[in-house]
Amino acid sequence: MGKLLVVGSVALDTVRTPFGEVSEVLGGSATYFATAASYFTGVDLIAVVGEDFPEQHVKFLKSRGIDLAGLERRKGETFRWKGEYSHQLNEARTLDTRLNVLESFRPKIPERYCSPDLLFLGNIDPELQLDVLRQVRRPALVACDTMNFWIEGKRDALWRTLKEVDVLIINDGEARALGGNPNLVQVAKEILSRGPKQLIVKRGEYGVLLFNHKQTFGAPAFPLEQVKDPTGAGDTFAGGFMGYLASTGNLSEESYRQAIIFGSVMASFTVEAFSLDRLRALDYKEIEGRFRQFKRLTHFEDIP
């Protein structure tokens, strides 16, 4: 089993959807990622929280076997995000962002984290992502996320980071913005020509596409009768994806495809409840069960 390191945010989220609302609940990209990945492998986490971060959340993350040596606790308040979703659940409307302790976050890698086999650079400033990458021995696999804020505001720095990255995991709107083109196949060619060897495009309720220089893989999202809160779906996807790859140590095309399904499975659980509530109540049998349902969902016989 490979060592998996994630750097990203730990947050307190306030979220409203047509199905309810929650206030100051556990959130953040590193939180969702690490919790999802923890079903497959051990995870080392690098993030920052404020003095106000509830101890129960620390306990929960520890209970998932997540190593919190890299969870810095600083003077000040924890990063807060406030958002809402309409019935069209695919996109959040941000109502308020308070970076707080995240503003001056400079990830420091604890000694025992310095040789990860896999590294996930969550959605933070691309210069910090590169800085993290420089602090560790080159992992077998580096994946990263980003967002429109960096695509628009730090494009050059982002491309420099992407040159060092194996897998870029972004949503379709971000892919189009980065590639400067509405056609995803052309976008993939452009992005793959400039660094990453694999591009994963998340399309929310429509599923996911994987592009590399040789092949394309596509999977629908798992059709759900109840979607309560899409927050964290993308990070949970990445966590399931990298957690599975870390657990097998196999980085073949076939393994990537299975990892994408495991990512989709984890995302499908996340959106069934607010915050990490569904992930808290999950066991590995359910994950395997939904993987098999995914197989049945997408299977068709080849022609002779």
Add this chain to the structure above:
Amino acid sequence: MGKLLVVGSVALDTVRTPFGEVSEVLGGSATYFATAASYFTGVDLIAVVGEDFPEQHVKFLKSRGIDLAGLERRKGETFRWKGEYSHQLNEARTLDTRLNVLESFRPKIPERYCSPDLLFLGNIDPELQLDVLRQVRRPALVACDTMNFWIEGKRDALWRTLKEVDVLIINDGEARALGGNPNLVQVAKEILSRGPKQLIVKRGEYGVLLFNHKQTFGAPAFPLEQVKDPTGAGDTFAGGFMGYLASTGNLSEESYRQAIIFGSVMASFTVEAFSLDRLRALDYKEIEGRFRQFKRLTHFEDIP
């Protein structure tokens, strides 16, 4: 091989997309459907055109082996549709619709069409759809399409028609409008409880979902580097879907799934050029080739 009958529109389309424009070219739901289906099976067509309908289009349809005994030619002008697409190619903006001879269209079924094995009721007034169904011996499979115009304007008549139909093939916006609910799984339950045994939801560039009482099947759309004109994609999908089922005579779940992939293959060709230009230049080897690419696109290994 089963006999396949389609009733729908034959049109002259004027279309503008970011990649070009065409004026008064061959279009219409029955045209796209029958041309796609003709690669798999014989097709009988029922539609109406005006005196101005160019003979070259009749010749083309005949060259595809389509039986035109049911193509009525009437005094007046052929149905015309004018639309445009933005870079977001998923939805057309209708600029002008001239029903012309379609306005007073009352489909009459020629004697030799009266025992179809499969029947596709293209997007026309649901009362006319029901009228057609009453004129034939009950086929083994009846599928139909509709649109928001009928969902809003003739809801009761539409539900009466749907009670008699095996497969409803509509796009996701229409499904949500018909089911009165943003969640597609809930929409499918509602629709399936009121008649059709199968619901196929077309999601344009995002692929397709099949719901029945037992299972759900999902497939992504084929990722294309060039989409020139999405007009007719949905009807071509239906044509490939039903043409394949007619050719095998097998209406099992596995056969439906393959038929959906053949439908997706045909739609993927259609959008690569304006009007039916790509379908004109197609051979069956290319269709099989893309089916196999679809298999590779979506395949992943099950877990032990």
